[in-house]
Amino acid sequence: MDDLRAKAGDSPTASRRWVWELIQNAKDVAPADGIKIRISFEKDLDDFVKFEHNGKPFTADNIRFLIEQVSSKDRDKNEDGKRKNTGKFGTGFLTTHLLSGIVEVNGVAKEPELDYRKFKLILDRSGEELEEIIEAVNIAKVSVENLDVLDPYKEYLEDEFNTSFLYFLNNELNIRIAENGMRDLESCLPYAMSFVEEIDSIKIVESNKTYKRKKFHVANDNLIEFIEVYSESDKITIAKLTSGFTNIAIPVKIDGETISIIEIDNNIPKLFCDFPLIGSEVFPFPVVINNPNFNPTDPRDGVFLNNATIKKVEENKEIVGEALSLYYQLLKYASSNKWDNLHLLAKIKSLYGNAPEWLSEPWYNENLLKPIRKELLHAEIVVTADGETRAMLQEDGRKLLWFPYSNKKEIRDKIWEIANFWFPYVLPRKSEIELWYKLIWDDCGKLTLDQLSDFIQQRENLEKLQEVLKEKDAVEWLNVFYEVLQLDEKEFHTIIDKKLLVPNQNGILVKKSKLSHQKGAIEDIFKDILEDFGNEIRDNLVEESIELDFESSIDQSFIIKEIVSEINEKANNREVAKKHRGAFNKILAYFRQYPEKSKNLFPSIYRNRHLLYDDDEIANNFDKAEQLDDLLSNFNVTSADELRSLLEAGKSTSTGILPITEDILVSMGITSVEEWTKALEDKNLEQLYAHNPVPSTDMFVFAQSHIKRARQNVIDHLESLENYDLEHMEEIATTVLAGIKKEDREISIVFRPAYNGEVIIYYGSERDILDYEESELWVDTGDEVKKITLGHILKSAAINKFPI
Structure with missing residues (x-):
């Protein structure tokens, strides 16, 4: 007392x-x-x-x-x-x-x-x-x-x-x-009445409740006995498995054909000797164990499961062994029958040195904790984000499921959200993130920020990452990942500097420390030229849409300095220059296309651009000069200007050859040498155009590229319009698209580039198409794609009258 x-x-x-x-x-x-x-x-x-x-x-x-x-x-x-x-x-x-x-x-x-x-x-x-x-x-x-x-x-x-x-x-x-x-009576009564038939x-x-019980089975299966302990106002159902005098029990809810496991309250003893052994709540077992033959401690707060080699201890251990076998049966039955809340069967934990006096922690670890966890790893008890129920390990031991893991709930939730775009089939469902965070152990797949970083690194580049993200843009997804990573400052610096997680401008994932930020716009042609010289500048620049801070930055002036340095180093050695002909050709092409801009960006190189030509090009230019001398002699003029004036006045030789510019070719839709030759035979060309002749062997490539560009721009624009349907579109001529539906009417489209501000209708097919009522003329000016109407033509050409 x-x-x-x-x-x-x-x-x-x-x-x-x-x-x-x-x-x-x-x-x-x-x-x-x-x-x-x-x-x-x-x-x-x-x-x-x-x-x-x-x-x-x-x-x-x-x-x-x-x-x-x-x-x-x-x-x-x-x-x-x-x-x-x-x-x-x-x-x-x-x-x-x-x-x-x-x-x-x-x-x-x-x-x-x-x-x-x-x-x-x-x-x-x-x-x-x-x-x-x-x-x-x-x-x-x-x-x-x-x-x-x-x-x-x-x-x-x-x-x-x-x-x-x-x-x-x-x-x-x-x-x-x-x-x-x-x-305590109301908490433990359902278990006691399930175990003790004499009650x-x-x-x-005070509550006017009389507790009784009834027993039943479901689905004609006698493995599990269900005991409903009920009163006038409430009820609880206990699922019980029995072997000899040993029982295990767990509360459940039955709704039609659905059986859900209910969590055992923390104040429920896990060991019963018919009646609760108050204090055995500390015994970390997933279900309640009962046996009237248990040998309890004097204060009846547990049973002897220590290292003493006496009969009573061995009897207790044998009973717990029987309960373990029953637990395995329950685990298999519940998982195969898709019970809800199966995670509650995994509620077993380490004692971490806090075992009660009557329990040997080493014995518990070897005989209960390890065997149960091994069984749990291969049991299908985890409901995944895609609604399936899966095991934590594959048969070969590889991790099949990954549980968001961090000491911060915010990070755990964010890890799940971003990983769900990638592999929902290996994540627990969102509502159970916290449940599994408390239950998992080292053998389980812990989806830490570090582990997620490893998965990203294994994709190697943006293209492969995009393949697994499907509907989510890879760069947007990475930016969200970086935000989550920065929620843990220590992890951020450890991971971002160690792993290949940041894409460069070639889409390759590299270490953040290897990259610089691109400051302002840099023309792609300059990056191409620098890379032709062997300087892979895009490898060192972060992808432009990545939202991270970088210690260094690179702008266009830096790139230009690098190009100038490369040219100065390599142009003076003809043998070295041959190896970099691609770079020299690109810079020369840029000079021809943008002469005024080139003078400002590359003043010294532009002045000495002749040094960028190779010997064959120089020889070719000499040939062209000799041919020009012959033309001047044949036309009896002393300069190119006189020859130009002569041709513009229509006083050409009997060959009828009219020099054509690239702009004229584009306007006329001519895309091949054969079409050019045919056009030159057309005497009406002299009446159509007055121009300065600029003969060049590259003009066809130029013309064709602009026509293709206009074609794509017009198609892209039409696809953006709701009343145009291009599903059955077909190209019936170089600049004519048929099979297009506009408001359920089939029409044809003639498209043209108009980058020089004008269009020449040359092809007969174009005139024929435009002669039909169901046709439209669309042009790409470089700044916009627009439809050309009859009214526009009348106004812009100042036509006041025309024959019928």
């Missing part, structure tokens, strides 16, 4: 035991059809707890042992191997005196061959000195010495509440202890 009183205020278990000791005692005297129990808890008025049952009458020994506080129970096993009684030590009833030092017992005594006798007994344990206790025991003995001379109890009915224990609550501590016990019903007067 001293020990109990000392613990009463602080012990998390002592104040909860009293109700189970009373129920256990009642169970041990249950009649054949089961014990009925009624519990009254009154506070704020008389402040008492009254426990009643309809159990068998007291024997004289029962009364004597109750007074002397020694056990009258036999822990021997019956013929089936089950312990006859649950109690053992005789001290359990003492815990009820935490409610009150004085208890009033009312009951009926009965001995064979004798009549029923009704009695009242006061048990006083309020004394704190040995002499006080002895005196109280003697008084109690004297109070029942006249039991045999009492009048027989003629009104005895077996089904009535003939036995009662009345405790008056004298202080706040007593009331709190009563509340703790009653609260018929328990009524709680």
Whole structure:
């Protein structure tokens, strides 16, 4: 009593035991059809707890042992191997005196061959000195010495509440202890009634609830027994598996054909010896284990599972081994039948040095934790983001599932969000991120920022990354990843500087430290020229849309300086220059296309551009000069200007050759040498165009590229318009597109580049198409794509009249 009183205020278990000791005692005297129990808890008025049952009458020994506080129970096993009684030590009833030092017992005594006798007994344990206790025991003995001379109890009915224990609550501590016990009763009652067949019903007067049970199976499967413990206002269903006297149990919810596992409350003991062993909540097992043959500790807060080599410990370990086999059966059954909340079967954890005295942590690790986790890795218990249920490991041991992992919830959520664009089929569903974060262990796939970075690095380039992201733009996705990475500053610097995670302008993933930021616009031709010289500048520049800060930057002036340096170094050596002819040709082409800009950007190189030509080009130019001299002689003029004026005046030679510029070719839609030759034979060309002749062998490439460019720009523009349908479009001539539908009418489109501000209709096919009503003329000016109407032609050409 001293020990109990000392613990009463602080012990998390002592104040909860009293109700189970009373129920256990009642169970041990249950009649054949089961014990009925009624519990009254009154506070704020008389402040008492009254426990009643309809159990068998007291024997004289029962009364004597109750007074002397020694056990009258036999822990021997019956013929089936089950312990006859649950109690053992005789001290359990003492815990009820935490409610009150004085208890009033009312009951009926009965001995064979004798009549029923009704009695009242006061048990006083309020004394704190040995002499006080002895005196109280003697008084109690004297109070029942006249039991045999009492009048027989003629009104005895077996089904009535003939036995009662009345405790008056004298202080706040007593009331709190009563509340703790009653609260524990409602939590653990469904399990106790699932395990103890001797309990018929328990009524709680204050809440007006009478708890009963019914059993059933589902789907004609006898492996699992379902016990529904219900009252007038609530119910809970327990799924139970049994092997011999060993049971495992877990709460479930059944809705039609769907069975969902319910989480076991943290205050539910994991070990039952028919009744809860208060304090065994610390035993980290996924389900509740029961066996009436458990050998519990003295305070009944657990069972001996330590390293002692004694029979009781070995018996306990054997029972837990049976429970482990039942757990495997439950795991297999529940996963194969797609129960909901399967993750709750993985709720097992390391003890981290916090094992109770009765439990050996090494034994627990080797015999429970490791085997269960090994089984869990291959069980299909994880519902993934794509709605499937999968195992954590593949058969060959490779990780199949990846769980977002970080010490920050925000980062865990963000990891899931970005990874869901990539591999939803290996992620847990979003609602279970936190559940699995608390459950997983080192053998599971932990999707940390570092691990996600490894997955990105393995893709090598943007193209491969885009393949797995499908609907999400790879660069946008990377920018979000960098944002998540920066939520953990330490991880950011460790990962971003170590792994290949940032794309350069060639789309290759490299280390951030290897890249520079592009400052302002840089013309692609300059990057091409520099790369032709062997300086892979795009490898050193970050992809332009990446949103990261860089220590260094490169602008166009830097690129131009590099080009100038390369030219100065290589142009003076003719042999070296030959190896870089591609770069020289590109810079020369740029000079021809943009002479004024080139003078400003490359003043010295532009002035000495003749040094960029190779010997063959120089020789070719000499040939052209000689041919020009011949032309001047043939036309009897002394300069190119005189020859130009002569041709413009229409005074050409009998060959009828009219020099054509690139712009004219583009305007006319001419894209081949054959078309040029044919056009030159057309005498009307002299009347169509007045121009300065610029003969060049490159003009056809120029013309063709611009026509292709105009074609694509016109198509892109038409596809952006709602009333044009290009699904069945076909090209029937160089500049004519047919099969286009406009507002369900089939039309033809003539397209032309108009980069020099004008269009010449040369092809007969074009004139024929435009002669039809269902046709349109579209041009690409370089700045915009637009349709040319008759009104536009009349206005721009200042046509006031025309023949019909």
